[in-house]
Amino acid sequence: MAMELTFCFDFLSPYAYLAWTQIHPLAARHGATVRPAPVLFAALLNHHGQKGPAEIPAKRAYVFKDVVRRARLLDVPLAAPASHPFQPLLALRAVLAAPEGDRRALIDGLFAATWGRAERRGIDDPATVAHVAQAAGLDGEALVARTREPDIKDALRRATEEAVRAGVFGVPTVRVGGELFWGLDSFDLLERHLRGEGGVSDEALARFAAIPSGAER
C-alpha cells in the first residue's frame, strides 16, 4: 500500500505555501500519496500557549525576508499577500467542503491567490474564494455557501484537534505513520525517512525524553 503523507497546513503560513509546492514531487519520488489536512494555526498556537511569528515584530520581519530568499532558491513565485495575518477560516473550511478529488486543485488556487501572485482581495473574502474555486472546476458560490454549514465547521475543528493529539504544534507539518516532520526545512529528513534511513532508536529517544529539568530559567 502506498505510504500516505498527511500535510497539515494553514493558508496563513508562507512556509506552508512553499512546502505545498514541494510535497507532491517529493511524494511522487517515493511512490507516496498526499492527504491535505487543513488546520487552524491559531488554534494550535492557543493550545500550546505560543505566539505566532506574525505576533513578534523581529520574527515577522525575519520570516518574510527568509521566505523571499527561500522562494527564490526554489524558483517558486512569491508575492506579498493583501493582508497578514488574515482570517483563514473561510478558505480552510472551503477545502473541507470540496470533494476529496478536487481539493488539491482548490488548495493550489487558494495558496496561489494568497502567496503566489498579488491579489488585491485576500482569501478571507468570499468572492475571492468563490472565484478560485470556480477556476478549479467547482461551483464557487455553492462551495462558499457550504462553508457556513455546521458539519463543515465541525470538520475543521476535528481536523485541528486530531493534529494536536498527534503532537503537531506548527505548520506545515507532514505526518507519516507516527512520525512528524515540521517545516519545509525538515523535508530532507522526511525524504530520508521515506527511504527507510535515519530511523531513531527507541533507546536514543528514551534517553532524551528522560532528561530531568534543571534549575528554573
Add this chain to the structure above:
Amino acid sequence: MAMELTFCFDFLSPYAYLAWTQIHPLAARHGATVRPAPVLFAALLNHHGQKGPAEIPAKRAYVFKDVVRRARLLDVPLAAPASHPFQPLLALRAVLAAPEGDRRALIDGLFAATWGRAERRGIDDPATVAHVAQAAGLDGEALVARTREPDIKDALRRATEEAVRAGVFGVPTVRVGGELFWGLDSFDLLERHLRGEGGVSDEALARFAAIPSGAER
C-alpha cells in the same frame, strides 16, 4: 578585510551546538572569521514574549527527535545532557571571562560537555566549568571566580541587549553585516549570502514590510 560572522548562541540550545560544529568550516570556505557572542536565550524569549521550545511539551519532544536525526546526518556526536533546561549563566559568563584567543576552545569544551558526551554533572556546575576550562588550557578555578565579577555579568547583559537590538529572537543566529541567519537550517542561505548570491531587493522587502494586518485572529 575578512567578513566577520557573529555567532549568537546559548549552551541551552542543541541546535546551537550542532551549528557550532559547522560554522568554522563554513567560515573557512568563505575566508570569513567567527566571533562567538554568548547571549542569554531566556532573556531573548522574555524580550519577545515567547515561550522556549523546552516549555512546550509537544515541541520539546519533537526538537529532541529532530536533533538526534540532524546529529546523525551531520555525523556529530550527541548525548542527552545531565538536565534540560538548565541554568546557562555560569557557562555563558565563563566565555566572556576568557581571553578572546581561548574562547573557541572553551566553547568547544562546554558544548561537548553538554551535548557531545554524557557528563553526569552539567555546565551549571562550577566544577564542570572549571574542569572544561582547564582542559582548554585555562586556569579553571580563576575563570570560575571571574564569572562572579560585575563587569562580566554586565558584559553578558550587554551582549544580549546588542543581539536584541540587531533583531535576534532565537539561537543560534549568525549576524553578518546587517543580515541575520537564524538556525542551522539557514546555513545554506548564509553560504549563498557569503558568495554574494541570494540578495533580496529593498523593493521586495518593502512590499512585505508594508502588508497590512487583516482581521484579528
